[in-house]
Amino acid sequence: MADNQATLDFGGKTSAMPVRQGTVGPDVIDIRKLYGQTGAFTYDPGFTSTAACESAITYIDGDQGILLHRGYPIDQLAEHSTFMEVAYLLLNGELPTADEHQKFVYTISRHTMLHEQLATFYRGFRRDAHPMAIMCGVVGALSAFYHDSTDITDPKQRMIASHRLIAKMPTIAAMAYKYSIGQPFMYPQNDLSYTGNFLRMTFGVPAENYEVNPVVEQAMRRIFILHADHEQNASTSTVRLAGSSGANPFACIAAGIACLWGPAHGGANEAALNMLREIGRPERIPEFIGRAKDKDDPFRLMGFGHRVYKNFDPRAKVMKATAEAVLNELGVTDPIFDVARELEQIALKDDYFVEKKLYPNVDFYSGVILSAIGFPTSMFTALFALARTVGWVAQWNEMISDPEQKIGRPRQLYTGSAQRDYVPVDQR
Numbered sequence: 001m002a003d004n005q006a007t008l009d010f011g012g013k014t015s016a017m018p019v020r021q022g023t024v025g026p027d028v029i030d031i032r033k034l035y036g037q038t039g040a041f042t043y044d045p046g047f048t049s050t051a052a053c054e055s056a057i058t059y060i061d062g063d064q065g066i067l068l069h070r071g072y073p074i075d076q077l078a079e080h081s082t083f084m085e086v087a088y089l090l091l092n093g094e095l096p097t098a099d100e101h102q103k104f105v106y107t108i109s110r111h112t113m114l115h116e117q118l119a120t121f122y123r124g125f126r127r128d129a130h131p132m133a134i135m136c137g138v139v140g141a142l143s144a145f146y147h148d149s150t151d152i153t154d155p156k157q158r159m160i161a162s163h164r165l166i167a168k169m170p171t172i173a174a175m176a177y178k179y180s181i182g183q184p185f186m187y188p189q190n191d192l193s194y195t196g197n198f199l200r201m202t203f204g205v206p207a208e209n210y211e212v213n214p215v216v217e218q219a220m221r222r223i224f225i226l227h228a229d230h231e232q233n234a235s236t237s238t239v240r241l242a243g244s245s246g247a248n249p250f251a252c253i254a255a256g257i258a259c260l261w262g263p264a265h266g267g268a269n270e271a272a273l274n275m276l277r278e279i280g281r282p283e284r285i286p287e288f289i290g291r292a293k294d295k296d297d298p299f300r301l302m303g304f305g306h307r308v309y310k311n312f313d314p315r316a317k318v319m320k321a322t323a324e325a326v327l328n329e330l331g332v333t334d335p336i337f338d339v340a341r342e343l344e345q346i347a348l349k350d351d352y353f354v355e356k357k358l359y360p361n362v363d364f365y366s367g368v369i370l371s372a373i374g375f376p377t378s379m380f381t382a383l384f385a386l387a388r389t390v391g392w393v394a395q396w397n398e399m400i401s402d403p404e405q406k407i408g409r410p411r412q413l414y415t416g417s418a419q420r421d422y423v424p425v426d427q428r
Contacts (some may be wrong), residue, residue, distance in 0.1 A: 010038050021108060024059060041411045051232075053240060054402065057090060057394055058231045062308040067315065069229060070094070078318045083194050083224045084108065084388075088164055090229055090394035105194075111167035112188035112197065114175070115145040122179050131382040132175040138172050139165075140254035150248040152400055156189045161249040162393045169389045170194065173200035173382045182239075197221040198386070203374065211357075215329040216373055219322045223366055226315040226383055229391025235266065236258040239392045240399045241408040256392045257385045266381040266388075271378055272303030273336070273367035280334055282342040289343075293352055303364030304347060319365035320344075323372075332372045334404065340368050 006017045006029045015037040018030040029053050035041055044050045059068040067074040070089050077086055081095075088096045088104045096104055121141060125134055142164070143150055149161035175185050178201075186201040196212040199220060204210030230236070238259040242252040262264035279288050291299040306313050327337055344360050347353045370380055399405050 008034075008038070008417065010040060013038065025061065029092070035411075041413070043413050047237075051398065052237065052408075053232065054404070055395070055398060056093070057233070057398060058229045058391070060231050060308055062306070065314050067230070073312050074226065075318055078222045078225045078315075081225065083221055083228070083387075086225050086228050087390045090390055091397065093160060107163055107328075108167045109166045109188075109197075112171055113188065114168055114171050118145065119185060122175060122185075125179070127180060127182065129180070131180065131379055132174065132257065132385070134176040134179070135172055135382055135385055136254050136257050137167075138176075139257060140251055142168070143248045143250040146250070150250070152243075152246060152248065158249065158397060162169055162397060165249065165253055165389055165393055169386045170198035171201060173379070173386045174198060176382060177202050177375075177379055180279060180376075182398075193217065193221070195224060213329070213359050215325055219326045219369055219373070220323050222318055223369065223383070224387040226318060226362060226366075227387035229388070229394065233265070234262070235302040235388065236392060236395050239396055243396045243399050244405060244408045246407075249393070252396055253389060253392055256388070260385050260388065262383055266384040268361075269363035269367035269370070269379040269384070270377045272363050273371055273380070275302040276339050276343070276368075278338040279336075279339050279343070282338050285339065285346060289346065289350065289352075301343075301347070301358070301368070302358055304353065306361045313359065313361040315362040316360055316365060317370070318360050320360070323365045323369050326369050326372050334371075337368060337372070340364070 004019045005020075006019055008015045008017060015034070019035065020028045020030055022028065030278040031042060042050070057070065059071075060066065069077060069086065070093055072089070072095075077089075080103075084100060084105050085095060087108075097157070118138060118141065121138060125137070146161070149157045149164060151157045152299060154232075171188055178185050184206055186204050186206070187199055187201060192200060192212065196217050199212055199217060200210045216244075232240075235256040239252045242255040247255075263271050269327065279285060281314075288299065288301070290300045292296045303415065344364070346356065347360065353359075367377070367380060370383065371377070375383065
């Protein structure tokens with residue numbers, strides 16, 4: 001690599017590829033002209049070695065356990081910031097001034113209500129429908145109600161749509177929960193914080209006042225911040241790919257929700273809690289650790305390790321302290337929390353887990369916290385979608401504004417039949 005170029009020898013021809021450098025992180029070889037110069041594609045299943053876009057929002061260094069939002073470390077934001085501050089930061093690139101923050105909070109709080117006809121839309125679902133199925137449908141349906149914010153060529157409409165999505169997602173998620181248990185929907189209360197309002201809409205009832213527990217509110221604030229964005233993961237890439245076609249913002253976020261639903265992505269915290277329940281008691285932990293080490297046993301310890309982080313997940317450190325605070329505050333007694341504590345300690349000391357860098361990740365702790373607060377496991381991924389909407393919206397806006405953006409069109413390594421002639425059915 002010389003003169004900021006990489007050279008490729010292929011088919012008896014040498015091609016030069018520009019090398020681009022980001023603010024931090026590895027260099028990137030620009031292969032946009034590869035096919036034109038060589039007639040060949042690259043093969044990269046999962047796109048693990050491919051930068052599909054240029055972004056200034058989130059940076060991850062998995063080897064060092066670093067996660068930055070617009071340059072700010074995630075642990076600092078989780079400790080000191082509000083979710084509205086982080087939302088403003090992701091959308092606008094800088095932390096807000098006091099006046100900007102006040103105006104932003106006011107704007108979001110005035111978009112929290114849903115069109116009243118959407119309540120009827122909910123009643124079209126079965127009571128036992130998964131909350132993510134409901135959220136996919138309701139978010140996609142927003143485009144049928146808010147026609148004044150679907151023109152993606154208008155920056156003002158894009159911002160209105162962004163504010164609406166951030167504001168309405170807690171209401172949509174809370175209504176999905178209320179519908180599943182047969183309780184009446186709770187309207188938003190705008191004098192509460194973003195997280196406090198969500199807790200009231202979820203657990204409050206019209207018959208009595210709901211007092212927000214500050215420890216629980218703090219925990220939810222941190223969970224939302226820690227899940228706000230995570231670079232070009234599967235659901236964010238889905239939002240960008242859908243948006244590259246010119247689809248309206250509500251459809252793009254609905255696509256992100258659908259992708260997040262997968263157990264390998266947003267469903268990981270639900271899977272981790274189900275695993276803890278399967279273990280059941282602390283004395284059974286050695287049995288399941290032995291199974292996890294057995295290559296012939298399909299059992300996997302969920303909530304350990306991460307595809308990106310090869311070090312301790314920086315979000316998990318914050319989540320661990322938050323889990324302790326919530327369990328102590330609520331005084332919840334459940335064997336699965338004892339299993340979680342014991343399993344964590346064993347895994348952090350066991351040579352097998354240390355060598356493979358299988359540290360407890362954010363999903364391991366968040367599932368424990370959400371269960372202690374009172375959320376059923378079916379709501380875990382819906383809460384993830386609620387928080388991640390901020391990141392999706394920021395990434396979608398960035399993509400729309402990128403002059404180099406074009407419709408996504410991955411290529412393939414074709415391994416099917418070569419051309420052949422049709423044979424009439426009576427001759428086959």
